[in-house]
Amino acid sequence: MVGISNKKQTNTTNIPVVFNMANFLVSSVHDMKNSVSMLICGLDKVLTSVEAAELSTHAELVQMNHEAKRINNRLIQLLTLYKLGQKIYPFDPQSVCLDDFLRTTVAQYAQLLKFRQIHLEVRVDPGLYWYFDEDLISGVIGNALNNAMRHTHDHILISAEEHEGGLVLRVEDDGDGYPPELLEGNGNVMQSVDFHGGSTGLGLYFSAMVAGMHRNQGTQGDLCLENGGSLQGACFVLHLP
């Protein structure tokens, strides 16, 4: 999409058709996003009225809600990548309280975690603040969390700490870990299309892109995938300067 719409100034007959395609894609993504938003709002409304004890009787709704949020996140990632390519993304790093940030991010998954009986632990110093684009990093952490939820046995750990003048955000699970091909491709996320089994690679590409956009005093953020960690599973590690 990125390369195509650069040609919008030319007047050859076939180009406008291609250009319209990019336009259609973008405007459709917008439109889908609005619909999905309504869907999520509606499902949230129903689910919040359900007592915790009865949640198991609404298994389908919980799953639907989760899938709707996944679609929403994907659409946001697509739009964001499009805008990044066009250099029109409103990148906006702000001072963020990590404790608040992680609570808000994981709160979106509370129901599903409860429902799947996954134990999620958040480790963060309440006094920790860092500069980053909250929306982008929230997308990255949400993506990692989604992935961890699919592959964990029953335990996920999210942590944030300052290390050697940078911020380290970790999402760890107690699953089987990343496949070796993926770990070898570390550093070149474009190649690792088959992300953790059956994924499109979009999430990882997005995350690496976002990490790299964060710069300070000559250093830039990066993304690292490892196996092991404190839960002996997959570790998604984001460094921000």
Next chain:
Amino acid sequence: MHINPLDISTPATELNFSGKNVLIVDDYMEMRSILRDMISSCGAEVKKIHMATNGNEAIAWLKKVPFDIVLCDLILGSGKNGQQVLEEAKYQSLVGPSCLWLMITAEKTMEAVTGTAEYQPDAYLLKPVTEASLRSRLAKIWTKKAAFAEIYKAMKQQDYSKAMHLCDQRLASDKAHAADLLRTKCDLLLVSGEYDRAKQVLEDILAVRDLPWAKAALAKILLKKNDLDAAKHLLEETTEANPAYLEAQDLLAHTLQVMGDLEEAGNVLERTVKLSPNSVTRQKNLGQVAMKLGKLEDAERAFRKSVSLGENSVLRTADAYLGLAKACSANKNVEQALKVLGQLNKNFAADEVRTKALAVEGMIHHQSGNAEKAKQIADELSQSISNDSIHPDSDGALEIARLLLTTGDKEKAIQLLQSEIKNNPESATLLRDVAEIFDQAGMGEEGSRLIETSRQEAMLIMNRGVLLISKGQYEEAVSAMRDAYSAMPANIRVLLNLAYVIITYMQKKGPTPELIEEARHSLQAANELSPGESRFVRLSAALNELTTLR
């Protein structure tokens, strides 16, 4: 420190909604009802929640009820959009500083990055809005408003030193708002003219983190000190690394304009308009630069956009209409040009605007070959100036002079231009505009000489009082500045210097009510011409001290 999954769904902060009025603005019925349910389950009283389906309804509600919370969608179908509703509400003081305004958007907008602009909502909330995100946002903003309440109060009273003291006090303990407090402190140092202290604070901040606002603030200081090259360099670096930080883009365009690099200023504005096309002011600026570059079609397009964006906005400017009229005329569309002026007169009632529009109309007739009509308007304006029945602003005076030069009233035109130069001898932009008017009339060389003499004369008179003060000749200083004032009544430096010599005189010889009044009048006039000058702030403080002594 550890949270288990049962905890994360229950928010940490309790919200107190008792007695609070809530307004929900959205054109979709479903969204309105979702938001109403959400805010009521956050704790709002149902009978205190009101709903509007469009901008006009929202304004009507805002006029009737003092709202504490407004949840407003950015896109509201036809008519005003959410931003325009917010602008009007703030402009008409329908919402106070304690009102919390959340703008709901489908995606992050460029405008959300600006940060501290006058017409910003308290926060942008991205769809889908969930109860958890709404709660945490409300709690965060309420805490912030509480933290800044005293500081904003002091700022409103222009008691900047108190505001700064409060910032420092809070900075010592309040880590959550440290970033905002530091930024506010820098703003305060800038408005009170403490450039060196501001520079120090900014450099300390930048030594740890590259923050675009801090770089832009540093550039502002460089601009104040007239170090244009350094300002340009810093802003280029900032906009390169943070293209979304529009304030820096606008500041860069402004700097380039002051430097006379219109071509590059136009490029920056073009680029910025692409990022954020819906700013009435930026489109107008682009139109003006394009016009000066002779890019008539681009100018017309930008002015037209500014005018149409301004239709629903309190921020609309007469200059966009005037620019559009001129661009149409230059593009040989006289009928259109006159029609635009008609619209202008319908929308703006101020005398200065009408006068300016009349001068532009005269030029349009001249360009279309109707010399008679042009001459008639020129005579009318010339007569009004002689009678002292119109008082054009600076732009207006230039427009009138342009018309008078083309219709043959050379003497009056030169008089007008000289007085404009004397009122503003240090503005490179004005001097260039005047030179351009002389050029257009084929008087380039004579014009340059006239400009230089007027400028030198003005500089001499402006500083005479201060020179006398430094020699201890207090009475002579006051009388010299009074003479300067009657010769150059709209010269900001003269006004401030007059206040300065009177205040210094009173500090030596004791205050009198007449002198206090004269100094105050002079300061107020200066502040109207250029609000918030650092010298105004300092001199006002010195004057207040004298008044309390009595």
